[in-house]
Amino acid sequence: MLSLALLTLRARKGGFVGTFVALLLGAAVLSACGILLESGIRAGSSAERYAAADVVVAGRQEVELTFKDLDGSTVNESQPLPERVPLRTSSADRITGVDGVKAVIADVGAPVRLVTGAGQPVPGHHGTGVEAHNWSSLGLGDFRLTIGHAPRAAGEIVLDTALAAQTHVRPGDDIRLMSTSVPRTFQVAGLVALKDGGAPRRSVVFLADATLRQSVPEASVQAFGVLAAPGASPHRLADAIRSVLHDDTLAVHTGEGRGRAEFLDVTVSGSNLVVLAAAIGGNVLLVAVFVLYATTSLSIRHRRREIALLRAIGTTPGQIRRMVAAEAAATGLLAGVVGCPAGLLLVYWLRDRFAGHGIVPSDFGLALSPLPFLAAVLVTVLTALVAVLSAAHRATRIRPTEALGEAAVETPGLGRGRRITGGVLLVLCAGIFVTGLAQDADFFTLVGLANALVLILVVAVAVLGPLVSRTAVRLLAPLLNRTGVTGYLAAANTRANVARLAGAITPLVLAVSFSSTVVFAQTTGLRESADQLRAGLVADHVLTAPSGVSPELAEKVRDMKQVASATGLVRSKVVALGKMLGAQESVSLSAQGVDPRALGSALDLRPREGNMKALSRNTVAISTTTASWLGLGVGDTARLHLGDGTPLRAEVVAVYERGFGFTDVTMDHDLLLAHTTGKVDESVLVRSAPSAPDLTQALSHLAAAYPGTVLRDGLAVDDQLAEQRANAWVNYLVVGVIIAYTAITVVNTLAMSTAARRREFALLRLSGTARGQVVGMMRRESVIVIAAGVGIGTLLSAFPLVLVSMAVSGTPIPAVTGLGYLAIAGATAALAAAGTMLPTRMLLRIRPVEAIGAKE
Structure with a gap:
């Protein structure tokens, strides 16, 4: 069978081009996602400040939650922590007592x-940004003093050489340092640089240990660097330290792990990248199955005569299945091997796009190994096998006496199995849609239902393809009949070949419905977030700074007589256990800290129930979506983990509606601020007292004492939506990859279908049909394919978008932008037209007498 399969591939090279291209692109995307996934898991950067340490003990930058799955089994799930986990100084004594520890x-x-x-x-x-560290930690790193001396007096500071060049200072010059208070002046005592002379990844300054504690009171122990005794193995020493500490909140690093302990942004970005790579790869793999099924089904249909002849001379169904499986395996293997280098180019392009949107640092390194490429090739081969065996199922089941008759004409109608399957899927879709509308489900449940709905609807259309095509022809054929002979021919062709038409329509339906659902779900969410931000911010003035606002500024503003209320606004994340579609899972929630006295006057979150002003160190308020997700209400106890991993049990005192515009969880300002890395506010919201004079001049004068702080009349909506826009961009990227992938399939499918009609075109021309009439016929057939594909895809996307809009805004009308829809529909239509008309014009260049005698 393998030799026969190879001979078939050689003889039908044109017929396998479409499948090969689809597999190649799939392998490229999957290998790129595999590299991103591995890079996220192994995310790290070369250690700089910890380069001389043999072992580094730091906080474990993730929290692990344990819960029961639907089947009753115990599940452990981890969530990354965005804030640096502080260490207890007492841990140093326990580490010092370990054998092999020098210091x-x-x-x-x-x-x-x-x-x-x-x-x-x-x-x-x-x-x-810039970090300040104690001078005694210099010995842990790869730094050396290049000029000047160590900081000895209280007012001395040491900068790295790149930072000194940026600020144009030298030893002996003054520079001001600001943490959570007004700037304090220091004299530059010396400069340090990496031993290789390069600039450090993050700018750093060093202060004397006592000075650091006095001038930067929020400084905490970030890590313990361990120097090993002569002859001690770092790895064995690390194991011994783990045994002694026996603390799940601590992580012990050696080798490359020291860089992960040093650079928190790389670690958090790696965790995010794992999720993104899995989402993109999963969606592309799902689309690949549909795409390849459509392509291989068309290829098998074009080979009906060949398969019929094989069955007539005694070839068993098993032999035919093994032959097409060998063809698919060979095609998939070659496509996977060729596609992997393209994936390498794609992954660097994706990395640069992610960096441009702040999802990963600009210097995020990619981990390259053979594993992603091997996995991509294996998945490509398996996907090809699944698609071709599914498509060949009917062709291999017919009896030898029926084989040639089966091949002669296209079988009308649907098989009983497909009718039953399609009917069950449609009933299931109706049940999902009605359930989403009838129940008071939370946002995440409705979004989950919407995603499941669009997927099942597309599968249903694929299963009922010929029936859908026949319905489309019945609606559109009368219009074509009115356009003359070419319209009549186009209508007759589509009536006689509904299965071929279904193979062309299904990829278009997939592209339009999936793309519209993903894109307009994002635009709906962004619209609601922007509306809530504008309505919820009732402050007259906002003080903000790119690197954060000192918390004491809010206190000074609050003491002004012209101010009715003011609050610092600090943001972070918390981790909790949520429930989606009945299953528990760990979730990361956005959180904000505010002064309860300013709620309602400077910030209106629109409470639905409870008392927002009852916020304290032991209470929290949650949004309506979070309340549904966590299954909590007023009076219940929320079990959360703050951004630095600190567990918190707090009573829910209020549930508010404007969670999309602001955050999922709201808590006391000082509580949340204490558990952030920077200990600074994002902004200060100010509400003027009634009949008070204009505050602009007074606030500007006060802000001048904190360099970088600017005064605005309101929150910049675009800045507040930056994270949501970045998430939306990722979804747009997924859609773009899927559209590009589906586009190739659309062109392939239509090109293959058109190329198979070479003898038909020749017969038409020999019977007197003009070349222009054939082109007109194909143009009108394209209209049917495009109108049916775009129309059905649009209709299918409407149902899940209604669920999303109900979840986000409570109204059934999603935010559909005309330009966005035209881009999706127009791109799909243009590709469909190109896939039909270009092959048609190429085939018409062949002389009819040559084309009519060519083999199939």
Whole structure:
């Protein structure tokens, strides 16, 4: 069978081009997703401040939650922590007692802001900010003192050379440092640089240990660097330290892991990248199955005569299945091998796009190994096998006496199995839609139902393809009959070949319905978020800064007589256990900290029940969607983990409606601020007292004491939606990949279908049909395919979008942009037209007498 399959491939090279291209692109995308997935798991950067340490003990930057699955089994799930986990100083004594430990050095630090003499904030190297650390931790890293001396006096500071060049200072010059208070002036005592002379990944300054504790009170122990005794193995020492500490909140690192402990942004980005890569790869794999099924079904249908002849001379169904399986395996293997290099180019393009939208750092490194490529090739081959065996099922079941008759004409109607399957799927879709509308389900349940609905609807259309095509022809054929002979021919052809028409329509339905659902679900969410932001912010003025606002600024503003209320606004994330479609899962929720006294006056979250002003260190308020997701109400106890992993049990005192515009969880300002890395506010919201004079001048004067702080009349909606827009962009990227992938399939499918009609075109021309009439016939057939594909795809997307809109805004009308819909429908239509008309014009260049005698 293998030799016969190879001979078939050689003889039918044109027929396998479409399948090969689809498999190649699938392998490219899957290999790129595999590289992103591995890079996310192994995310890290070369250690700099910890490069000389043999072992690094740091906080475990993830929290693990245990819960019961639907089948009763115990599940452990981890969620990344966005804030640095602080360490207890007492851990150093336990580490020191481990055999093989020469010394333990605590790395104490915190993010700070430098200010030039002209009052301009310094963004730091690559805009990553600046961190202050204790001078005694210098021995843990790869730094050396290049000029000057160590910081000895209370007012001395040491900068890295790249930072000094950026601020144009030298030893002996003054520079101001600001943490959570007004800037304080320091004298530059010296400069440090990496031993290789390069700039550090993140700008750093060093202060004397005592000075750091006094000038940067929010500094905490970020890690313990362990220097091993001579002859001690770092890995064995790490194992011994783990045994002694026996603390799930701590992580012990060696080798490359030291970089993950040092650079928190890379670690968190890696966790996000794992989720994104899995989502993109899963969607593409799902689409690949549909796409390849459509392509291989068409290929098998074009080979009906060949398969019929094989059955007539005694070939068994098993032999035919093995032959087409061998063909698919060979095609998939070749496509996978050729597609993987293209995936390597694609992954670098994706990495740059992710970096441009702030999802990963600009210097995020990719982990390259053979594993993603091997996995992509294996999945490509398996996908090809599944698609071709499914498509060949009917062709291999017919009896030898029926084989040639079966091949002569296209079998009308649907088989009983397909009718039953399609009917069951449609009933299931109706049940999902009615359930979503009738029940007071939470947002995430409705979104889950919407995603399941669009998928099942597309499957139903694929199963009932000939029936759907026949319905479309009945509606559109009368219009074509009115356009003359070419219209009559087009209508007759579509009536006689509904299965071929279904193979062309299904990819269009998939592209339009899936793309519309994903894109307009995002636009609906963004519209609601923007509306809630504009309605919920009732403050007159907003103080903000790119690197954060000192918390004491809110206190000073609050003490002004012209101010009715003011609050610092700090943001972070919390982790909890939620429930989606009946199954528990760990969830990461956005959180904000505010002064309860300012709720209602500076910030209106539109409480549905409870008392928002009852917020304290032991209470929280949650949004309506979060309440449904977590199954909580007023008076219940929320079990949360704050951004640095600290567990919190708090009573729910209120449920509010404007969670999309703001955050899922609202808590006391000081409570949340204490568990963030930077210990700074995102902004300060100010509400003027009634009949008070204009505050603009007074607030501007106050803000001038905190360089970088600017005064605005309101929150910048675009800035507040930056994270949501980044998430939306990722979904647009998924849609773009799917549309590009489906586009190739549409062109392939239609090109294959058109190319198989070479003898038909020749017969028409020999019987007197003009070349222009054949082109007109195909143009009108394209109209039927495009109108049916785009129309059905649009109709299918309407049902899940109604569920999404109900979940987001409570109304059934989603935010559908005309330009966005035209882009989706227009691109799909253009590709469908190109896939039909280009092969048609190429075939018409062949002389009819040559084409009529050519083999199939």
